[in-house]
Amino acid sequence: MSKTKRSHLKNTLKESLRMALQAIRDNKLRSILTLLGITIGVFSVIGVMTAIQTLESSINSGLNVFGSNTFNVQKYPAIQMGGHTRNKYRNRKNITYRQFEELSRRAKLPLLVSVSDGRGGRSIKYKDKTGKSNLYVVGGDAWTLRLYNTFLGDGRNLTEQDVDFSRRVAVLGMDVVDQLFPFEDPMGKKFTIDGIGYTIVGVSERKGEMFGESQDNYLLIPITTFLNRYASHRTSLDISVEAPSAELYDKTREEVIGLLRVIRKVPPGEENDFEITSNDELIATFGTFTNGVKLFAIAISTIALLVAGIGIMNIMLVSVTERIKEIGIRKAIGAKRRDILFQFLAEAVFLSEIGGIAGVILGILGGNLVSLAFNIPAVIPIDWAIIALVVCSLIGIGFGSYPAWRASKLDPIESLRFE
Amino acid sequence: MSEPMISLKEITRVYDVGAEKVYALAGVDVDIHNNEYLSIMGPSGSGKSTLMNIIGCLDSPSGGLYNFEGESVHTMDDNQLASIRNQKIGFVFQTFNLLPKLTALRNVELPLIYANIPKDERMVQANLALEKVGLGDRVKHKPNELSGGQRQRVAIARALVTNPAIILADEPTGNLDSKSGEEIMKLFDELHAQGNTIILVTHEAYIAEHADRTITILDGKINTDITKHIKRDVS
Ligand SMILES: Nc1ncnc2c1ncn2[C@@H]1O[C@H](COP(=O)(O)OP(=O)(O)OP(=O)(O)O)[C@@H](O)[C@H]1O
Ligand SMILES: [Mg+2]
Numbered sequence: 001m002s003k004t005k006r007s008h009l010k011n012t013l014k015e016s017l018r019m020a021l022q023a024i025r026d027n028k029l030r031s032i033l034t035l036l037g038i039t040i041g042v043f044s045v046i047g048v049m050t051a052i053q054t055l056e057s058s059i060n061s062g063l064n065v066f067g068s069n070t071f072n073v074q075k076y077p078a079i080q081m082g083g084h085t086r087n088k089y090r091n092r093k094n095i096t097y098r099q100f101e102e103l104s105r106r107a108k109l110p111l112l113v114s115v116s117d118g119r120g121g122r123s124i125k126y127k128d129k130t131g132k133s134n135l136y137v138v139g140g141d142a143w144t145l146r147l148y149n150t151f152l153g154d155g156r157n158l159t160e161q162d163v164d165f166s167r168r169v170a171v172l173g174m175d176v177v178d179q180l181f182p183f184e185d186p187m188g189k190k191f192t193i194d195g196i197g198y199t200i201v202g203v204s205e206r207k208g209e210m211f212g213e214s215q216d217n218y219l220l221i222p223i224t225t226f227l228n229r230y231a232s233h234r235t236s237l238d239i240s241v242e243a244p245s246a247e248l249y250d251k252t253r254e255e256v257i258g259l260l261r262v263i264r265k266v267p268p269g270e271e272n273d274f275e276i277t278s279n280d281e282l283i284a285t286f287g288t289f290t291n292g293v294k295l296f297a298i299a300i301s302t303i304a305l306l307v308a309g310i311g312i313m314n315i316m317l318v319s320v321t322e323r324i325k326e327i328g329i330r331k332a333i334g335a336k337r338r339d340i341l342f343q344f345l346a347e348a349v350f351l352s353e354i355g356g357i358a359g360v361i362l363g364i365l366g367g368n369l370v371s372l373a374f375n376i377p378a379v380i381p382i383d384w385a386i387i388a389l390v391v392c393s394l395i396g397i398g399f400g401s402y403p404a405w406r407a408s409k410l411d412p413i414e415s416l417r418f419e
Numbered sequence: 420m421s422e423p424m425i426s427l428k429e430i431t432r433v434y435d436v437g438a439e440k441v442y443a444l445a446g447v448d449v450d451i452h453n454n455e456y457l458s459i460m461g462p463s464g465s466g467k468s469t470l471m472n473i474i475g476c477l478d479s480p481s482g483g484l485y486n487f488e489g490e491s492v493h494t495m496d497d498n499q500l501a502s503i504r505n506q507k508i509g510f511v512f513q514t515f516n517l518l519p520k521l522t523a524l525r526n527v528e529l530p531l532i533y534a535n536i537p538k539d540e541r542m543v544q545a546n547l548a549l550e551k552v553g554l555g556d557r558v559k560h561k562p563n564e565l566s567g568g569q570r571q572r573v574a575i576a577r578a579l580v581t582n583p584a585i586i587l588a589d590e591p592t593g594n595l596d597s598k599s600g601e602e603i604m605k606l607f608d609e610l611h612a613q614g615n616t617i618i619l620v621t622h623e624a625y626i627a628e629h630a631d632r633t634i635t636i637l638d639g640k641i642n643t644d645i646t647k648h649i650k651r652d653v654s
Contacts, residue, residue, distance in 0.1 A: 008535045015532050026520060329516045332477055333577065334505020334533040336498050413478045416516065 012339065016346030023319065023347050024354070034315045035355035037308025038395070041301040042359025042388045043366065048297035049384040050367020052290045057379060069111075069243040070147060071253060071278040073260065075236040077285075092273045093264055094236035097227060102263050103239065109252040111244040114143035115223050117237050119230050124219070126180045126191040135176065136218040137193060139226020145171070145204060147240045155187050155202030158222055166224040171202040175217040193219075196229050305391065308355070309399040316348050316403035327407055328415025341408040348400020349393050356392030360385045422489060423450035424584065424616060425474060430483035432469050432639075443469040445639035446483070451618065453584070456611045458630035459620045466639040467620045468589055474618065475508050475587045476500045505533050509578025511588035515570045517562040523549060523573045524558040530581050548576040552606060568599030575606055586610060588619040592626055604629050 024031045076089045100115040107113060116138060123133035138144065141163050145152060155171070162169055170191075177186055186200045198221060207215035227235070243252035257272060266273055320327070327340055364385070368378040432444040443466045451457060451474075459467050472478035473485065476492060485492040487503065495503070504510075517526045527545040536544070549558050552572040562570050571591060578586055588607070592600030600623075608629055611617050619630065627633050632646040 007537075011532070011535055011537070022520060325516075326518055329518060330529065330533075331501065332475075332504060332510050332516070333530040334501050334581075336501040336533070339533055413472055416477075416512075 012342050013346070016342045017350065019343050020347035020350040023323075024351060027319075030315060031351060031354075034308070034311050034351060035358065037304060037311050038352050038355030038392060039359040039362065041304030041308055042356045042392065043363045044304060045297050045301035046360050046363025046381065046384055046388055047366040048293060049381045050364050050379060051370040052293060052367075053379045053381050054368060054371040054376060055374075056286075056290065057377070068279075069246055069249050071241055071249075071256075071276055073239040073241070073256065074275050074277060077275045077277065089275075094234070095239060095274065097223070097237060099260070099263050100237060100239050103256065103259055106259055106263075107241075107255055109243065109248060109255045111242045112143050113256075114141055114147055114240045114242075115237050116140040116144050116147075116240065117223065117226060117230075117235060118218075119226075122193050124176060124180065124191055124193050126189065129180055131176060131179045134217065135193070137226065137230075138218050138220045139223040139230070140220050141223055143240070143242075144220060147242065150207060151205045153203045153205040155200070157202055158220060162222040163224050166228055167222055168196060168198045168225055169201045169221065170198040171204055171220040172200055173204055173216040173218040173220075174206040175214055176219055177203055194229060196225075305395055308352070309395045312348055312352055312396065313399040313403060315351070316344060316400050317406070319347070320344065320403050320407040323407075324410060324415045324418040327410050328412050328418065331410070331412035332416060337408040340410075341404045344404035344407045345397060345400050348404065349396030352392045352396040352399075353389065356389050360388055363388075421452065423486075424453050424488055425449075425451040426484075426486040427474070428484040430470075430473060430480045430485060432466070432473065432478070433481040442639050444473070444480070447636075447639070447641055449634065449641060449644070451616065453616055454611070454614055455616055455618075456607075456629070456631045457616075457618045458627040458633045459618065459636060460622070460624075460627055460633060461636035461642070465636045467636055469639075470636065471587055471589050471618070471620055475510060476503045477510075501533075505530055506581055507583050507585060509575075509581070509583040509586045511571070511574050511578050511586065511591045513590035513593040515562070515567075515574045515594075517570060517573055517577075519562050522559050522561055523554060523565065523576075526562070526573055527576045527580050530577060534581055544580055545576075548580040549573070551579065552576045566599070567595050568602055571595060571599070571603055572606065575603070579610070583615075585616040585618065588617070590620050590622065592621065592623070600626065 073095065075092050075095055097115065100113070104113040104115075118136055118138045120136045121133060122135040122137045124131040124135055140158065142158050142160055145157060152171070153174070158169070158171060161167070172186060180186070180191070181189070186203060189200050190197055191200070192198070204216075204220075209215065223237075241252065241256050243249040253276065257276065260266075260274060261272065264273060327335075330340065364380055367381075371378045427447055427449045430444055430447045431442065434441040434443060445466075447466075447470060459470065461467050469478065473480050476487070476495075479493075487507070492500070492503075510516075518529070521529075524542075524545050527548050528541050531541040531544060546555070546558060549555055552575050554569060554572055554576065557565060557569060557573075560569075562573065565573065571594075575586075575591075578588075586607070591607075592603055595603065604626060607617055607619065617630070619626070621627050632644070634644045635642040
């Protein structure tokens with residue numbers, strides 16, 4: 001009994017589906033126009049979700065720019081949202097080399113305290129050759145490479161002495177080597193930047209690209225040397241602190257914050273006049289940003305899908321009216337109410353499902369343009385795709401129910417007589 | 420005589436047109452037995468189609484008693500009525516009433532879909548029914564690719580395909596020329612010979628001639644009910 005019932009259901013569904021397909025084929029243009037709303041709604045949410053997921057997956061790894069157990073101290077936050085708070089940061093005191101020295105001397109917990117600054121858009125000269133003018137000059141110390149997860153490829157790292165004596169030495173990124181020393185050993189060679197001559201003491205290992213940008217287009221010189229040449233009234237340094245272990249991370253952070261408040265003379269009760277940034281905080285900040293975008297996309301697509309649902313209801317009502325005669329014929333040869341109901345419901349669900357599938361495909365393609373642009377691996381947000389298709393079915397059922405019910409209630413004689 | 424297949428007692432069908440009541444049927448009594456060949460005649464508007472629709476369980480009477488195979492139709496719900504239309508009755512209409520987008524085969528297959536017959540079997544039976552009406556070579560044609568007579572034969576195949584006991588035909592030759600009409604009538608004769616009960620409405624006396632019994636209706640009432648006493652030559 002239940003087996004025949006199940007086969008009956010399967011039969012009915014299959015037939016409903018076939019009739020739905022036929023009906024859609026008969027009214028291609030009209031169907032496509034109706035589908036469009038669904039497609040746009042699904043596209044917007046899937047596109048945004050794909051794009052964000054792409055960014056997320058690479059940013060969560062990309063944001064691990066700092067080594068573990070490490071945090072940064074800066075004047076400005078790493079990611080700023082909105083422009084209105086900018087003044088608050090600008091009026092803060094700069095972070096100076098003296099402050100760094102004092103912190104470094106007084107802090108007991110950190111494994112290391114490092115300082116750095118950077119200046120972009122520099123151009124390097126070697127003999128009669130000039131490199132591209134987009135070089136990033138980093139002033140740092142013996143720890144800078146380590147803190148940015150970079151390894152030495154050849155030669156030596158910067159030393160404390162290099163910093164103490166403001167030596168004019170440099171460690172090169174691989175891009176500079178590619179540009180200026182394609183066929184010779186750079187070690188010990190002399191070059192100039194912004195009128196200052198340096199000696200090459202080391203070369204770092206190649207890091208490759210992130211978000212489509214090379215990570216190797218830099219050179220590292222001692223921070224003191226850097227400040228001698230580039231310091232201005234706007235110079236504010238980045239201090240990086242590495243805790244000895246994950247367990248001591250919070251304590252270390254507290255000690256550094258406390259000391260910096262003393263050093264920078266922040267009155268008790270006032271908030272810090274500097275920003276602490278860590279991988280976790282970068283990820284969290286990015287998270288609040290993406291959540292906003294996600295909500296926005298969901299809102300947009302909800303409206304689009306609602307409008308599309310009304311479109312489907314409208315088209316189904318028209319379809320029922322156009323096919324009154326057909327409904328009459330079907331009833332005359334034995335179609336039950338639920339057969340007719342199924343037929344029109346299936347058509348509505350099918351219609352919105354086709355639109356939904358198109359939206360999912362376009363959305364995944366569109367969203368992955370982001371991954372193409374940033375040269376990061378593509379993703380397929382399966383969970384959102386499934387949600388979208390389920391929602392499409394619900395829209396079909398929700399907005400198709402009334403027209404289908406109307407069709408099923410039609411009187412066979414009156415329908416047959418309808419011209 | 421055995422119990423009638425169809426038994427109508429004082430059947431009325433009233434339409435409310437404005438404040439006025441139109442009696443399409445004003446008390447019809449008729450019994451129809453298994454394997455009868457019955458024609459219904461009468462002037463336009465006399466209630467022939469109304470009577471057919473009630474017999475075919477497409478329409479419900481306003482009053483009176485209707486027993487189909489001994490069961491009261493009044494107590495049946497929509498689903499049961501649909502089942503009767505599907506299993507027991509085959510309709511043939513004056514205007515064919517085929518679905519224009521579907522091929523002959525698909526049109527004939529439709530009642531089997533609602534009878535929940537599996538696909539393979541549907542194809543076999545639909546093809547068989549089309550062969551029976553002489554359209555074995557036209558199964559893939561759509562209605563607009565067929566002549567009027569061929570369309571009506573598709574409609575007859577559709578009526579036959581579930582092996583119903585009764586074929587109801589409302590002016591089946593009304594839209595056909597006399598030659599096609601004769602061919603259709605030959606089909607009905609054969610069906611009757613094979614044991615089907617046939618009820619047909621017609622305006623033409625020579626069509627009614629095919630039947631064994633002829634009822635005439637006037638103003639929603641049975642006027643005459645004549646049974647021929649010639650035994651047909653069943654060959
Ligand atoms: N839906 C309706 N509303 C009001 N009156 C109706 C309706 N359907 C039928 N009638 C009336 O019922 C009467 C019988 O109609 P019916 O269609 O049964 O006639 P008929 O004998 O089949 O005529 P014809 O030979 O022209 O087909 C007619 O007077 C008609 O006007
Ligand atoms: Mg009529």
